[in-house]
Amino acid sequence: MIVKQEMLYWLAGTTLLIIAVMSWRDNHNPRRVTTGLFWGIYGLLFFIGDWTYQLIGDRRLVNISVGIAVVGMALLAGCGGVRLGHYSQRTVQQREASAKRLASRLFIPALAIPLVTVIGVVFFTFSPPIQQQVFGTGNHATLITLFSMAFGTLIALVMAWFITGETIFQPLQEARRLLDSVGCAFILPQVLAMLGLLFTSAGVGNSLSWLTEQYLAVDNRLIAVVVYVVGMALLTMIMGNAFAAFPIVTAGIGIPILVLQQGGNPAVMAAIGMFSGYCGTLMTPMAANFNIVPAALLGLPDRNAVIKAQIPTGVTLLGINIVLLYYLMFL
Numbered sequence: 001m002i003v004k005q006e007m008l009y010w011l012a013g014t015t016l017l018i019i020a021v022m023s024w025r026d027n028h029n030p031r032r033v034t035t036g037l038f039w040g041i042y043g044l045l046f047f048i049g050d051w052t053y054q055l056i057g058d059r060r061l062v063n064i065s066v067g068i069a070v071v072g073m074a075l076l077a078g079c080g081g082v083r084l085g086h087y088s089q090r091t092v093q094q095r096e097a098s099a100k101r102l103a104s105r106l107f108i109p110a111l112a113i114p115l116v117t118v119i120g121v122v123f124f125t126f127s128p129p130i131q132q133q134v135f136g137t138g139n140h141a142t143l144i145t146l147f148s149m150a151f152g153t154l155i156a157l158v159m160a161w162f163i164t165g166e167t168i169f170q171p172l173q174e175a176r177r178l179l180d181s182v183g184c185a186f187i188l189p190q191v192l193a194m195l196g197l198l199f200t201s202a203g204v205g206n207s208l209s210w211l212t213e214q215y216l217a218v219d220n221r222l223i224a225v226v227v228y229v230v231g232m233a234l235l236t237m238i239m240g241n242a243f244a245a246f247p248i249v250t251a252g253i254g255i256p257i258l259v260l261q262q263g264g265n266p267a268v269m270a271a272i273g274m275f276s277g278y279c280g281t282l283m284t285p286m287a288a289n290f291n292i293v294p295a296a297l298l299g300l301p302d303r304n305a306v307i308k309a310q311i312p313t314g315v316t317l318l319g320i321n322i323v324l325l326y327y328l329m330f331l
Contacts, residue, residue, distance in 0.1 A: 002136045005143050008150055009046040016043030019176045029085030038076045039179065041069050042187065070191070077184030087177040088170070098164070105163050109156035116155055120148025181296040185288035192240040192286060199239075199248050208252030221262055225326045228253045232273050233280035233318055240286030242277025249273070264329040272325045279321065282314035283307060 020040035026032050048066060053059045076082065099106070124131045124144045135143055157171060179186055212227060231253055235245035254273060258264040281287045284307070291306045302308070 003134055003143070003147055004136075005146065006049050008146055009049070011150065013043045013046030015172075015175065016040070016046065018172060019043075019179060022172065022176055023085065023180075026085035029083055031081050031083040032085060034076050034079075034081030035083055035085070035180065038073055038082050038184075041073050041076075045069060073187070074184070082180060082183045084177075084180050087173045102163060108163065109160040112156040112159055113149065113152040116152030117145070117148045120151060121145055124148070178293075178296055182288065182293055185285070185292045188240055188286060188288040192244060195239055195244065197244075199244070204248050204252070206252065208248065212253055212257065219261070221330070222326060224253070224257050224262060225329070226322055228258055228269070228273065229276045229318060229322050229325060232276040233283075233314075236277040236280030237284035237286065240281075240284055240288065242274055242281055245277050245280070246270075246274055258329065262330070265331070268329040269325065272321050272328070276318060276321045276325075279314040279318045282310040282317075 016039050020036040020038075020043060023029060023032055023036035023039060029035055045066060048062065052062050056062050121144055124134070124140075131140065131144070135147075160166070160171070161168065208231075228249065231249045232242070232245055235249055236242045239245050250270070250273060254269050255266070258269050259266050281290055285292055285304060291310070292303055295303045295306050300306070
């Protein structure tokens with residue numbers, strides 16, 4: 001059997017559908033119907049692929065349907081449809097006793113995930129015949145990484161069952177608790193990645209370049225550097241992803257102004273520009289997987305606690321990036 005990326009999507013979709021059913025069965029959740037509907041729609045979207053286009057016969061109709069589903073999810077979340085329920089959690093005393101009993105063995109499943117991922121990537125990369133047999137012909141760098149990580153996660157799950165002695169349903173309960181705690185922020189990375197593609201296709205970079213040249217004194221090297229660095233951080237804060245912001249700001253300011261007009265080194269510009277985008281990542285709730293999910297995992301009462309702790313670091317690094325780019329790019 002040839003492993004395809006769609007199989008990983010189906011695994012994620014199946015998990016979300018199970019969580020949706022569990023939400024519908026939770027009588028302690030005042031919004032159990034809408035909460036289950038939110039995760040159910042999200043789970044079904046993972047099953048949509050090329051087979052859907054072939055079945056329906058109209059690619060545009062499928063795309064419109066997916067768009068309607070996403071809008072429906074946004075309405076459910078925006079109207080407070082995703083709420084916390086009951087997750088069969090232990091008391092504080094029971095958790096403390098379990099932590100003392102298990103001690104450092106708790107870290108074994110967590111460490112197994114990156115270890116198995118690295119082993120899988122190295123093994124398949126240096127074994128082309130086996131790679132071709134498992135994944136088929138072609139370049140499968142991304143699929144190998146995702147497959148190895150998913151396999152490592154399943155191994156860690158089995159290890160956790162044996163170490164803790166919990167039931168098979170407890171991990172699903174914890175997954176549901178985490179998803180309900182994070183809510184709609186959980187889907188932000190995928191939505192924002194698509195937003196980056198839309199911005200690029202719509203020519204936002206060209207518009208940004210025109211506005212910058214018309215209304216800012218970009219013939220001044222310092223001003224051009226500040227606009228590029230701060231622009232990368234701000235657009236990343238809006239989009240939640242430095243990779244999505246980079247082509248827009250670089251096409252609008254970096255290449256036409258810093259490289260072509262000011263004669264700067266593009267390699268230095270790209271490196272420090274991405275670093276500036278990461279500074280914005282530290283300071284935005286839009287980067288949910290970095291800032292909101294950890295707060296939910298740690299059970300912090302303030303969901304923005306991670307962001308507040310990172311703001312001084314982000315602002316300081318942004319100032320350092322301006323100095324570095326100004327002096328290093330034009331050597």
